[in-house]
Amino acid sequence: MTDVVAPSGREEKILGIIETARGKRPKFRDPCITMAHGAGGKATGTLIEGLLVPAFANAALDELGDAGIVSVAGTDVALSTDTYVVKPLIFPGGSIGELAVNGTANDLACAGARPLALTLGLILEEGLDSAVVREQVAVMAATATAAGVSIVTGDTKVVERGSADGMYLNTAGIGVRDPRARLSPSALRPGDQLLLSGAIGAHGMAIMLARGEFELMAEIESDTRCLWPAVDALLDAAGAHLRCIRDATRGGVASVLNELARASGVAMLVEEARVPVDPAVGGAAEILGLDPMQIANEGVLVAAVAPEGAERALAALRAAKAGERAVLIGECRTEPTGMVLVESGFGGRRVMDQLVGDPLPRIC
Amino acid sequence: MKFVDEFRDRGLGRVLAGEIAEAVEPGRHVKVMEVCGGHTHSIYKYGVDDLLPENVELVHGPGCPVCVIPMGRVDDAIALAHHPGVIFTCFGDMIRVPGSNGSLLEAKAAGADIRIVYSPLDALRIAKADPEREVVFFAIGFETTAPSTALTLLRARQEGVKNFSCFCNHVTIVPPLRALLESPDLRLDGFVGPGHVATVVGARPFEFIPDDYGKPVVVSGFEPVDILQSVLMVLRQLSDGRCAVENQYKRVVPYDGNGAALKAMTEVFALRPHFEWRGLGFISQSGLRISDAFADLDAELRFEVPGVRVADPKACQCGEVLKGVIRPWECKVFGTACTPERPIGTCMVSSEGACAAYYNYGRFARDREVV
Numbered sequence: 001m002t003d004v005v006a007p008s009g010r011e012e013k014i015l016g017i018i019e020t021a022r023g024k025r026p027k028f029r030d031p032c033i034t035m036a037h038g039a040g041g042k043a044t045g046t047l048i049e050g051l052l053v054p055a056f057a058n059a060a061l062d063e064l065g066d067a068g069i070v071s072v073a074g075t076d077v078a079l080s081t082d083t084y085v086v087k088p089l090i091f092p093g094g095s096i097g098e099l100a101v102n103g104t105a106n107d108l109a110c111a112g113a114r115p116l117a118l119t120l121g122l123i124l125e126e127g128l129d130s131a132v133v134r135e136q137v138a139v140m141a142a143t144a145t146a147a148g149v150s151i152v153t154g155d156t157k158v159v160e161r162g163s164a165d166g167m168y169l170n171t172a173g174i175g176v177r178d179p180r181a182r183l184s185p186s187a188l189r190p191g192d193q194l195l196l197s198g199a200i201g202a203h204g205m206a207i208m209l210a211r212g213e214f215e216l217m218a219e220i221e222s223d224t225r226c227l228w229p230a231v232d233a234l235l236d237a238a239g240a241h242l243r244c245i246r247d248a249t250r251g252g253v254a255s256v257l258n259e260l261a262r263a264s265g266v267a268m269l270v271e272e273a274r275v276p277v278d279p280a281v282g283g284a285a286e287i288l289g290l291d292p293m294q295i296a297n298e299g300v301l302v303a304a305v306a307p308e309g310a311e312r313a314l315a316a317l318r319a320a321k322a323g324e325r326a327v328l329i330g331e332c333r334t335e336p337t338g339m340v341l342v343e344s345g346f347g348g349r350r351v352m353d354q355l356v357g358d359p360l361p362r363i364c
Numbered sequence: 365m366k367f368v369d370e371f372r373d374r375g376l377g378r379v380l381a382g383e384i385a386e387a388v389e390p391g392r393h394v395k396v397m398e399v400c401g402g403h404t405h406s407i408y409k410y411g412v413d414d415l416l417p418e419n420v421e422l423v424h425g426p427g428c429p430v431c432v433i434p435m436g437r438v439d440d441a442i443a444l445a446h447h448p449g450v451i452f453t454c455f456g457d458m459i460r461v462p463g464s465n466g467s468l469l470e471a472k473a474a475g476a477d478i479r480i481v482y483s484p485l486d487a488l489r490i491a492k493a494d495p496e497r498e499v500v501f502f503a504i505g506f507e508t509t510a511p512s513t514a515l516t517l518l519r520a521r522q523e524g525v526k527n528f529s530c531f532c533n534h535v536t537i538v539p540p541l542r543a544l545l546e547s548p549d550l551r552l553d554g555f556v557g558p559g560h561v562a563t564v565v566g567a568r569p570f571e572f573i574p575d576d577y578g579k580p581v582v583v584s585g586f587e588p589v590d591i592l593q594s595v596l597m598v599l600r601q602l603s604d605g606r607c608a609v610e611n612q613y614k615r616v617v618p619y620d621g622n623g624a625a626l627k628a629m630t631e632v633f634a635l636r637p638h639f640e641w642r643g644l645g646f647i648s649q650s651g652l653r654i655s656d657a658f659a660d661l662d663a664e665l666r667f668e669v670p671g672v673r674v675a676d677p678k679a680c681q682c683g684e685v686l687k688g689v690i691r692p693w694e695c696k697v698f699g700t701a702c703t704p705e706r707p708i709g710t711c712m713v714s715s716e717g718a719c720a721a722y723y724n725y726g727r728f729a730r731d732r733e734v735v
């Protein structure tokens with residue numbers, strides 16, 4: 001055995017360098033686009049914050065919210081767009097058409113705007129079975145009706161065989177910002193409570209299994225759904241106390257929390273044991289060595305609420321459609337700025353970072 | 365999850381942590397190496413470090429299969445992937461590992477047909493589904509994954525699959541441990557032994573550690589309670605002045621290993637005279653090649669492979685990290701030039717790599733309060 005070593009100042013210094021680096025706007029320096037740039041983690045962040053935001057510099061974009069807010073004749077209008085390239089087109093619990101409507105509607109909802117109207121861009125691959133197109137159009141019509149939005153204009157393009165995986169969809173949407181709340185990713189303050197609207201990881205895991213790349217069978221369905229009813233309930237119950245709402249899609253809850261912690265300059269402490277994960281999702285994630293916190297959702301929101309409104313917000317969320325399993329998962333602190341810490345069920349703490357690229361299964 | 369949650373029990377963890385604090389001699393600093401990357405991952409994931417007293421330090425060993433693959437072999441893999449008509453299959457962890465000129469992920473972006481598989485059998489399935497294409501599987505890992513490669517090759521032979529081959533990079537655990545123990549700068553008091561490898565080889569092969577080097581070894585499971593219990597067992601041996609191989613992971617590890625798996629490995633693989641390890645250099649009889657009887661399924665023989673040795677980047681201290689001589693943050697480039705986004709060394713790539721695990725999970729020193 002060796003003698004006790006003195007605590008090192010160097011470790012602190014290195015930790016400091018890493019923390020500072022995290023706070024800086026990422027640079028886009030990659031020589032080419034890889035699949036990692038599309039995964040919603042750090043690589044996506046470098047593309048957005050390192051290339052797009054500086055190029056298009058404007059106040060609405062700088063916020064990096066789920067939707068941009070533009071003032072039209074004195075009214076705050078939320079505008080959002082999303083493109084859907086999911087494979088397979090139909091998967092347990094949903095399909096590309098359902099995602100295309102709910103996804104954009106949810107981006108508007110999480111910006112605090114009731115979704116009003118959508119545009120639809122269809123990119124179809126030569127040779128695609130018309131029955132598939134018909135089916136997805138019917139799905140979109142039904143999903144839009146259920147979400148209370150109209151698809152008011154659109155565009156169609158056909159590309160050569162091999163240039164698209166059957167069908168790509170783009171939707172853009174507008175909504176009027178609700179007067180009950182002012183939501184912003186930079187509005188979080190120490191003491192704010194973090195709410196999660198439901199069980200996580202179902203969508204990403206359903207897609208991974210539906211691709212059939214892993215010989216794993218589990219009854220996991222995508223959680224795709226419209227979040228407006230849940231947002232509406234939150235606005236009603238906690239209006240002025242609401243700081244920000246985010247849709248935990250690509251990159252999962254981990255990406256959302258990290259983005260918010262960074263934008264607001266707060267620390268976060270999350271209790272892992274409180275985060276609901278269905279046993280099938282948890283089991284599949286365990287086998288593949290993935291963290292459910294980093295897996296995509298299509299019907300789960302994270303809300304940051306000032307402490308005085310938290311209890312009412314949670315109760316309202318639980319009473320709302322799609323929020324029945326809502327829970328308080330943690331809170332904002334002061335230090336270490338911009339970082340998200342998780343207390344594991346076992347009692348130890350770790351940093352919850354964003355993924356760099358796609359969630360990759362570990363080998364053993 | 366049944367039979368898993370019990371081993372993640374907070375109360376049990378606290379009890380073990382208390383016993384560990386009592387078992388370690390006051391005023392001494394004990395360094396225990398967990399050999400396996402799976403342990404490193406669990407330690408960070410559950411914050412096992414937080415429960416240990418200040419004077420018990422876990423040192424992360426060379427048991428991350430992704431981390432020990434040298435750059436030259438990654439270059440060979442990329443060359444294979446670029447071969448016309450080849451579908452190159454590999455485990456997910458491998459795809460971001462940098463070679464001397466980019467990673468497999470970048471090769472994929474440049475047009476190579478690279479697919480992530482979860483098991484070598486998935487690769488064989490791809491080969492059977494697409495008989496016009498050559499399917500190559502990038503086989504890596506210790507004795508943990510080697511049997512599944514062996515069984516896949518046996519099945520390929522049995523089913524007469526002609527368009528499947530294996531780029532074999534399997535390694536064995538004992539030679540690097542011996543190399544580590546021979547290293548003059550090593551400061552370790554005991555080992556938490558690799559449970560998954562031991563599931564195949566058994567606990568017996570680790571007897572040389574107490575016999576030849578006088579250090580205790582406890583073969584351990586992967587849940588946080590397993591790891592704490594194993595650390596406690598190592599400390600007890602130290603305080604009793606004993607050293608032996610003990611098996612904490614009895615629910616899975618038979619002392620003599622898995623005979624069927626070992627037999628399949630013997631049939632399909634042969635020892636290479638020497639194999640290069642990232643950061644550790646050449647270690648004799650530490651790597652496996654495909655045996656002569658299965659030579660027709662060896663991608664290195666079927667295709668032209670550059671086979672150029674590439675020196676580790678100068679600034680990279682992966683070797684010292686893997687030997688437990690320095691901790692990740694003591695490396696000259698850790699967290700500055702070498703980050704998970706832009707890794708220089710392999711320890712920063714895989715989530716099991718000591719540096720990536722420390723960067724991702726351990727950056728928050730345990731004595732700092734969250735306020």
